Amino acid sequence: MSDLLARTARYVAIPSVSGEERALADEVEASLRAVAGLDVTRVGDNVIARTTGSRMSRIMLAGHLDTVPGDASAMRLGAAEVVGLGACDMKGSLAVMVELALNAGAGFATEVSWCFFAREEISRVHSGLLEIAAVDPKLLAADVAVLCEPTGCVVEAGCQGTLRAELVLRGARAHTARPWRGRNAIHRLIEPLEAIRAYEPRAVTIDGVTFTEQCQAVLVNGGVSANVVPDEVRLTINQRVAPDRSTREAAAVLRALVAAYLDEGDSFEVVDAAEPALPQLAHPTIARLVELSGSAPRAKLGYTDVATFASFGVPAVNFGAGDPELAHHAGESVDATDLARCFEVLGLLLEG
Amino acid sequence: MSDLLARTARYVAIPSVSGEERALADEVEASLRAVAGLDVTRVGDNVIARTTGSRMSRIMLAGHLDTVPGDASAMRLGAAEVVGLGACDMKGSLAVMVELALNAGAGFATEVSWCFFAREEISRVHSGLLEIAAVDPKLLAADVAVLCEPTGCVVEAGCQGTLRAELVLRGARAHTARPWRGRNAIHRLIEPLEAIRAYEPRAVTIDGVTFTEQCQAVLVNGGVSANVVPDEVRLTINQRVAPDRSTREAAAVLRALVAAYLDEGDSFEVVDAAEPALPQLAHPTIARLVELSGSAPRAKLGYTDVATFASFGVPAVNFGAGDPELAHHAGESVDATDLARCFEVLGLLLEG
Numbered sequence: 001m002s003d004l005l006a007r008t009a010r011y012v013a014i015p016s017v018s019g020e021e022r023a024l025a026d027e028v029e030a031s032l033r034a035v036a037g038l039d040v041t042r043v044g045d046n047v048i049a050r051t052t053g054s055r056m057s058r059i060m061l062a063g064h065l066d067t068v069p070g071d072a073s074a075m076r077l078g079a080a081e082v083v084g085l086g087a088c089d090m091k092g093s094l095a096v097m098v099e100l101a102l103n104a105g106a107g108f109a110t111e112v113s114w115c116f117f118a119r120e121e122i123s124r125v126h127s128g129l130l131e132i133a134a135v136d137p138k139l140l141a142a143d144v145a146v147l148c149e150p151t152g153c154v155v156e157a158g159c160q161g162t163l164r165a166e167l168v169l170r171g172a173r174a175h176t177a178r179p180w181r182g183r184n185a186i187h188r189l190i191e192p193l194e195a196i197r198a199y200e201p202r203a204v205t206i207d208g209v210t211f212t213e214q215c216q217a218v219l220v221n222g223g224v225s226a227n228v229v230p231d232e233v234r235l236t237i238n239q240r241v242a243p244d245r246s247t248r249e250a251a252a253v254l255r256a257l258v259a260a261y262l263d264e265g266d267s268f269e270v271v272d273a274a275e276p277a278l279p280q281l282a283h284p285t286i287a288r289l290v291e292l293s294g295s296a297p298r299a300k301l302g303y304t305d306v307a308t309f310a311s312f313g314v315p316a317v318n319f320g321a322g323d324p325e326l327a328h329h330a331g332e333s334v335d336a337t338d339l340a341r342c343f344e345v346l347g348l349l350l351e352g
Numbered sequence: 353m354s355d356l357l358a359r360t361a362r363y364v365a366i367p368s369v370s371g372e373e374r375a376l377a378d379e380v381e382a383s384l385r386a387v388a389g390l391d392v393t394r395v396g397d398n399v400i401a402r403t404t405g406s407r408m409s410r411i412m413l414a415g416h417l418d419t420v421p422g423d424a425s426a427m428r429l430g431a432a433e434v435v436g437l438g439a440c441d442m443k444g445s446l447a448v449m450v451e452l453a454l455n456a457g458a459g460f461a462t463e464v465s466w467c468f469f470a471r472e473e474i475s476r477v478h479s480g481l482l483e484i485a486a487v488d489p490k491l492l493a494a495d496v497a498v499l500c501e502p503t504g505c506v507v508e509a510g511c512q513g514t515l516r517a518e519l520v521l522r523g524a525r526a527h528t529a530r531p532w533r534g535r536n537a538i539h540r541l542i543e544p545l546e547a548i549r550a551y552e553p554r555a556v557t558i559d560g561v562t563f564t565e566q567c568q569a570v571l572v573n574g575g576v577s578a579n580v581v582p583d584e585v586r587l588t589i590n591q592r593v594a595p596d597r598s599t600r601e602a603a604a605v606l607r608a609l610v611a612a613y614l615d616e617g618d619s620f621e622v623v624d625a626a627e628p629a630l631p632q633l634a635h636p637t638i639a640r641l642v643e644l645s646g647s648a649p650r651a652k653l654g655y656t657d658v659a660t661f662a663s664f665g666v667p668a669v670n671f672g673a674g675d676p677e678l679a680h681h682a683g684e685s686v687d688a689t690d691l692a693r694c695f696e697v698l699g700l701l702l703e704g
Contacts, residue, residue, distance in 0.1 A: 068580055089527075121579065160529060164578045175441075175680040176568045176590045177512060177654035182681075186569040186587075187549045190542055197539045216528045217538040218578050223571030226516045226590050226624065227473065227654075228420055228680050230570055235538075238528045238578050272578065302529035303579075328527040328580050329534075 004339040005082060007095035012084040015072035019126075021045040021065040021118040028065070028098060028116050035104050041139060045118040046128040048139045051104055051111045058111040059285065059350060060142035060314065061097050062305065063090050063149070064120030064128070068328050081335040089327035092334030093148035093320035096342045100350065109352025113142055120305065123164075124274045129308050137312070144285040145309040146346065149302070150322030150334070153341045155290045156300035157209050157279035157317060159307050161241035163251055164218075164272040166234060167192060167258060170265040174229040182229035186222050189233055191261040193217060196237060199257065204242040207279040209299035211242035215254065236271075240301065243276035277307040280315040285349070289319055292345045302327070319346070356691040357434060359447035364436040367424035370478070373397040373417040373470040380417070380450060380468050387456050393491060397470040398480040400491045403456055403463045410463040411637065411702060412494035412666065413449050414657065415442050415501070416472030416480070420680050433687040441679035444686030445500035445672035448694045452702065461704025465494055472657065475516075476626045481660050489664070496637040497661040498698065501654070502674030502686070505693045507642045508652035509561050509631035509669060511659050513593035515603055516570075516624040518586060519544060519610060522617040526581040534581035538574050541585055543613040545569060548589060551609065556594040559631040561651035563594035567606065588623075592653065595628035629659040632667040637701070641671055644697045654679070671698070 016024040025045045032040045032049040041048045045065065067086035075084030082092070094116065101114050117128030124130075132139050149156075169189065174182025199215040215237065222233030241250040251270045258268060280286050281297060290297050300306065300318045309316035321342035322334040368376040377397045384392045384401040393400045397417065402410075419438035427436030434444065446468065453466050469480030476482075484491050501508075521541065526534025551567040567589065574585030593602040603622045614620060632638050633649060642649050652658065652670045661668035673694035674686040 068577055121577070123578070162529075162579065173681055175654055175676075176570060177514075177566060177592050178677055178679075179566050179568050181677050184549075184568055186572050187545060189572070190545050190549065193539060193542050193545075197536075197542065214529060214531050216531050216536055216581055217575075218528060218580065218582055219575030220538050220541070220572055220582075220585060221575075223569075223573075223588065225420055225473070226475070226570050226588060227514065228570065229568055230572075233572060236575065236578060240529050302527055324527075325530055325533050327530075329525055 002336050002340065004095050004099055004343060005336045007098060008082045008087065008092045008334060008339065009075065009077040011091035011094055012075045012082055012087050016065050016067055016086065017069050018066040018119050018122040024065045025116065031098050032101055035101055038101065038104050043132050043135050044128065046132050047116040048132065049101055049114040051108065053111055055109065055111045058113060058142045060113040060115060060145040061346065062115040062145055062147050063094050063097055065116050065118055066121050068121050070330060081333050083331055083333040085332065087334045088150045088322035088332040090148060090150055090320060090322065092322050092339050093150065093342060096321055096339060096346065097148055099343060100346060108350045110350060112350055115140065123272045129305055133312065140312055142314050144283060145314045145316035147304050147306050147316055147318045148320035149304045149318045150320050150324045150327055151318050152323050153293060153321060153338060153345060154295045155293050155297040155317055155319050157207065157281050157297045158243050158277045159300040159304045159318065160211055160243065160302065161247045161276035161307065162274050162303040163239050163241060163247045163270055165237045165251065165254055165268060165270050167237060168267045169233050171229065171231045173224065173231045176227050176229055179229050185230045185233040189235060192235065192258045195257050204244045206244060207281050209279055209297055211299045212301060213242050214240045241276050243278045247273035247275055274303050275307055277310040280317060283315045286315065286317045289317065289349055292348050293319065354688055354692065356447050356451055356695060357688045359450060360434045360439060360444045360686060360691065361427065361429040363443040363446055364427045364434055364439050368418050368438065369421050370418040370471045370474040376417050377468065383450050384453055387453055390453065390456050395484050395487050396480065398484050399468040400484065401453055401466040403460065405463055407461065407463045410465060410494045412465045412467060412497040413698065414467040414497055414499050415446050415449055417468050417470055418473050420473050422682060433685050435683055435685040437684065439686045440502045440674035440684040442501055442672060442674065444674050444691050445502065445694060448673055448691055448698065449500055451695060452698055460702045462702060464702055467492065475624045481657055485664065492664055494666050496635060497666050497668035499656050499658050499668055499670045500672035501656045501670045502672050502676045502679055503670050504675050505645060505673060505690060505697060506647045507645050507649040507669055507671050509559065509633050509649045510595050510629045511652040511656045511670065512563055512654065513599045513628035513659065514626050514655040515591050515593060515599040515622055517589045517603065517606055517620060517622050519589060520619045521585050523581065523583045525576065525583045528579050528581055531581050537582045537585040541587060544587065544610045547609050556596045558596060559633050561631055561649055563651040564653060565594050566592045593628050595630045599625035599627055626655050627659055629662040632669060635667045638667065638669045641669065641701055644700050
């Protein structure tokens with residue numbers, strides 16, 4: 001069994017749902033501190049390691065420590081794959097990043113930084129990257145960044161933005177034996193849900209890669225008790241936003257989608273938004289990564305911190321192990337071939 | 353201000369959401385223990401008081417101590433009414449019951465029992481009446497029972513049954529940027545909700561009074577997090593059942609209403625059911641109560657423990673202070689005129 005597979009399994013076995021990354025951060029930090037010539041900094045549940053030579057450029061490898069909620073105990077280590085919560089998104093790539101760090105300075109043509117950060121899978125305001133930037137933005141300085149999100153070892157360019165909106169529909173309470181005295185807020189869900197379900201994904205091609213927007217109802221909650229006509233229901237909607245427009249513009253379109261069903265007292269509010277980032281396929285390091293990958297690049301459909309690095313002035317791209325279509329599935333997995341391929345391509349990139 | 357109004361206000365000022373009736377039970381028990389000639393028994397948060405003479409018949413007055421959830425602090429005592437959570441359902445009638453007990457034995461033509469019980473507004477398995485029956489069924493023995501639920505001092509005959517069903521719709525998780533990999537369980541709510549909203553109330557006339565069934569979605573809950581296509585949603589449905597059929601028959605009809613939208617892995621389950629009770633308008637005491645009320649009787653649309661007493665072999669009827677259409681509203685109220693009328697009619701009934 002490869003070191004990469006064993007390390008991935010070790011990381012999957014350490015639960016790290018958003019906000020509970022401490023144990024995994026401890027594990028990663030300990031490995032990095034054992035590497036000579038690396039400057040390691042701990043900021044909360046984030047870990048940053050940097051080579052300290054004098055080469056002219058610096059490449060950042062970055063990845064998040066957290067997973068979505070789920071059953072972390074169902075991990076399974078096979079001869080050629082790891083199955084379990086976070087295996088694909090993105091503990092396989094974290095293992096690759098750490099294994100590259102264990103070879104730090106061997107034959108690198110560039111300075112290298114590694115950033116392992118917390119709380120990527122929840123509201124952006126809690127992001128570990130923002131926490132690091134608030135403490136010391138120099139920790140994130142680099143000429144280019146590779147976000148090691150799962151891409152199946154294909155360069156995924158840019159990223160779509162994402163916004164979360166909360167729709168609150170009101171009603172009036174009454175005894176359920178006399179519902180004509182009230183107004184059922186849950187029954188009012190039908191039309192907005194129909195509008196969301198009927199949403200036609202919007203596709204946009206930029207720099208030869210195609211972004212596809214999506215709209216999904218993701219959370220619903222309403223009601224008082226079993227014999228009361230409910231006076232409120234809350235529906236959370238997630239809209240993905242292509243990089244040809246801002247989340248503000250997309251929110252206006254989403255609001256228009258449900259506006260016809262809003263009455264006095266109802267509300268539609270954007271509670272979280274993260275801007276998209278344009279592809280950076282002309283950047284020389286990114287072009288080199290595309291070449292090393294041996295595959296045509298494609299658009300990143302999910303939100304990633306490529307956009308955060310872009311906001312810090314660092315061009316960034318997504319490249320990592322694991323099939324992106326497996327992310328957030330109960331039985332997500334990553335295989336040894338993909339881990340080895342990711343390790344090889346990134347190693348070649350760092351060796352120049 | 354009348355004693356009835358003041359006592360109602362005192363009871364409304366003591367919060368007693370289902371399961372938290374202790375303080376109100378203490379207050380009622382203390383008043384009853386001060387009455388000479390009453391045998392008072394405390395069972396959990398239930399209080400039973402009984403005259404101990406040798407008259408040939410016994411009338412039971414019964415009422416529940418609990419309220420639905422809500423803001424109990426918003427109580428307002430006016431010159432002629434009390435406004436606040438539980439004022440109408442049914443602390444006004446509890447005040448009438450206690451004031452009648454304070455006159456216990458004055459000129460009663462019958463033995464009288466008073467039963468103040470807990471947890472009526474929640475799942476029937478928690479009912480205080482069942483708790484009393486389990487400890488000592490003789491505490492509930494009577495020839496006839498008057499449930500003092502709010503009826504506006506009109507006899508409400510029988511009661512509708514009620515059933516609570518839980519519909520669970522499944523989906524498949526996926527990242528919301530790639531929803532075609534999953535199946536959105538929340539989007540699947542549309543068709544069952546449409547079927548429920550389109551339900552036509554079913555009306556049935558028995559003994560000259562008309563029962564009207566209703567069907568309402570009352571609780572909804574689903575979703576994992578803001579960037580995951582939800583794999584489960586739970587919808588709770590409340591169906592009211594007229595006394596010409598059982599809750600079992602009604603559940604089969606409700607199941608048929610949504611069956612077309614159930615896929616493999618989904619479920620429809622009855623989680624709570626309480627049988628309806630037929631009107632008892634030929635019973636002499638109930639006929640006398642109708643006469644004293646001065647109004648034509650009508651069908652009770654809500655579920656009440658008339659059905660529980662029926663199951664114990666005690667014919668029962670609903671009669672109490674407060675407009676039943678105000679029950680479970682945020683600003684429910686009861687007025688002094690209605691309290692006085694209830695006190696007078698029940699007093700005359702007990703005096704024979």
